[in-house]
Amino acid sequence: MTGLGDGERRIDRSQRVRVTAPLSSAARVPKAPSLSREVAEQSEIGAVVLRSLLRAQLRLGALVAGAFLAAVAALWGVSQLAGSLPWLPGLPLRWLLVGLLPYPAAVLAGIAYYRGATRNEQRYAELLEDHG
Template sequence: MHSPDAGQQRRPPEPPGRFAQQRPQRVRVQAPQDASLAPPNQRPEHTAEEFYVRQLIRSQLRLACAVAAGLLALLVGICSLLVLWPVVSNIQLFSIPLPWWVLGVGMYPLIIVAGMLYNRAAARNERRYRSISRG
């Protein structure tokens, strides 16, 4: 039932030298026998068409940001003009103050004109892209 050395604990054998525990075990790494040294035939990372599409997207984004910044500057300019020139607030048309007319009604034609100009410039960018991609 009891083994003769049951009361004694077994100790693992100690490695020779005090740095033997710190040394990592060596592992041999080899390439498979059928591995070739030539890289596989792959497409180039970026084709000319992808380059031109990215350029088109960037130009459309620049155009959109320019139109948005222009409209924002115009809106801020009109608002600051109305705030800095308080006499305008006293002018009324059909019992509605002039700043309400300017901001509520006058901005819409400016937005429509900006949209039409944006649309024309975006179409011009796309025509330019098509002429490059076909040629």
């Protein structure tokens, strides 16, 4: 092992050095609060934005449910008018209208609701991105 010469110092590796950025004298520009922050902090503005999404989803649900119920009622009404007309041998038309056709109508109503709800949520997300 060699000794330390003149002017050489032994470095103590156990000490930590803190490196910081130079202080700036420029004033920071305050950012306008974003809508996503307003929603997250549950402020009055955020509550209004969130309520608008909930109202849109409720309106969509009521519209789809009403359309489905109207379709089922129309099928029932047609089945009452059709009476006992046979559609297939041994299978009355009334059974087909009331017993089988509501299921595809329910699937179509579910698809319509899913697409509408997704569209509402995308609009909400775009609103938060535009102002965030």
